[in-house]
Amino acid sequence: MAMAFSLGTLNLPSSLICRSSSPTSSSSSKTSSLSLAFDAAYTKRAAELADKSAGFTAPHPNFGCVIATESADGEKVVVGEGYLYAQGTTPAELQAVEAAGERCRGATAYLNMEPSHCLVDQSAVSALVQAGVARVVIGIRHPLHHLRGKAIGAFRSEGLVVDVLGEDLHCKTVEEALKSCHLVNAPLLYRAACRVPFSVLKYAMTLDGKIAASSGHASWISSKMSRSRVFELRGRSDAVIVGGNTVRQDNPRLTARHGGGHLPQRIVMSKSLDLPEVANLWDVTEVPTMIATQRGAKRSFQKFLASKGVEVVEFEILNPKVVMEYLHDRGCLSVLWECGGTLAASALSSGIIHKVHAFVAPKIIGGKNAPSPVGELGMVEMTQALELIDVHYEQVGPDMLVSGFLQPVPDLTPVIPSVDETSAIDPTVSPYEASIIFFYKTWDPYGAFSNFSLHPMKMPDENGDIYMWPSVEHYYQAYKFAGIDDPTAKSCFEDIKNAKSPEEAARLGRRMQRQRPDLVRSDWESMKTSVMYEALKCKFSTYPNLTSMLLSTAGSVLVEASPHDLFWGGGRDGEGLNYLGRLLMQLRSELLRDSNASNTTLQKMENEVR
């Protein structure tokens, strides 16, 4: 059945009409401001449609499709719409084509995201091509490397015009539509970039920052309306996590009870398994429960849980990071953390929380020992506080919901560097599975890869004496001036060597290079990557945990997400050369070869003594 909506149904406000555009290529050079506004509004509509099935499609993305055409009197009308209901159901594009029928000829299809297009699934692309759609507007490229650009290429080779928001179409409303497209598939984008599910920390607290009275009583802090919003949040997630303490204190159900909707798996993180025998979470008739625990914990209780149908997963060392990595590997896209302060602090400090939803109720409970939403983070100065970005404030009944992101939604549009290029550097990177791991600031999940991470290492100084360099940055900056027979160069080398922080070392080295380029060794440009490689090799082999962290990234593209440094970093839009990422991948290959070789030797020795 065709749906014919006039533009009015989209409520295109006059503010949406773009006044200017700075198109870069393709058909968009002819695009008028008005048609840009239509493009933005219809793509946003596709994102809204896609959002209807949040929670149901994992691990697939949320896809929406709008087909619009020009009526005889020149008015733009929507002739078909569709969205992916759940994993494995009819693609959004097919539904929209079926709804639009003959009116697809010459029409424009709006997709919030580039569809999957591979050997085993070409249904979305062929539906639109065969229906005679002339133009496709795409919100974001597919975030997975092996799919990125494939459908776009296929459309173009079939003669369709393709415009991608932010690449071919530019203006303020296009940016807003692009944001909606990012948000609707934020879980997938985070998952692809960070190799952990998208994690939201949710809590309800009183105006004086308490999540329970001193007695532990907590029902209820937030209003019924707020709690219903929590049910919706649960419905959008693949899993809800709490700690053992919450099970002991609250005996929660953690179900989504807003009517229909997706039911997330419930997960309890408990090292000790010191949990009650009777608990709502052990009733798995409607929703499964999984317990994440530490190897060897209370075997008898594990058996008891198994008899109830509760899955128990043991980890060598239980922490939020390993549980998230495990859930990532099981295909989980998004997780809602509804835990108490201790686990929340541990999750926050391990860098795996991406978004926060805080319900603030206008109540005061007081109490010196009343718990607060986040436990010890080890911060001593307010400047260290984690700051939310893209903050939203919304009144929900009597409460205020404050939400925001701790890290921006990763924009995976730039391909940094190309996978072909990277697999030449590192054979572990497969063009079919590669994901990108970004690192930059030392507090990021892979921050230890940064040259600013404080991992002291023994390397020679200018005189060949072994010196404990506080960081790779110290070593790299000082070596710009090594071997120069000039007192200023020598004292600069010493100053960098003794710099109090990697930041200071970088400042000193860069400033001197700018002010006195004559003091920089003449072979620096040709030597700097080898100097860096030697320092990285020393750093990673000094610390076994760094070696295993680097090896654990095998198969992923490593990118230093520096927006400024276009030599060592990936740049803001992927224009950087990413030499730091490349050297780390090269080192990873070397370490992998070494570990494979030593395993083979070990194997031989074992065989000999057998």
Ligand SMILES: Nc1c(N[C@@H]2O[C@H](COP(=O)(O)O)[C@@H](O)[C@H]2O)[nH]c(=O)[nH]c1=O
């Ligand atoms: N007290 C409190 C919350 N507490 C959270 O909700 C859990 C109970 O979930 P359920 O058993 O499914 O109703 C509880 O264990 C804790 O994680 N949440 C809120 O939105 N507002 C509140 O006032």
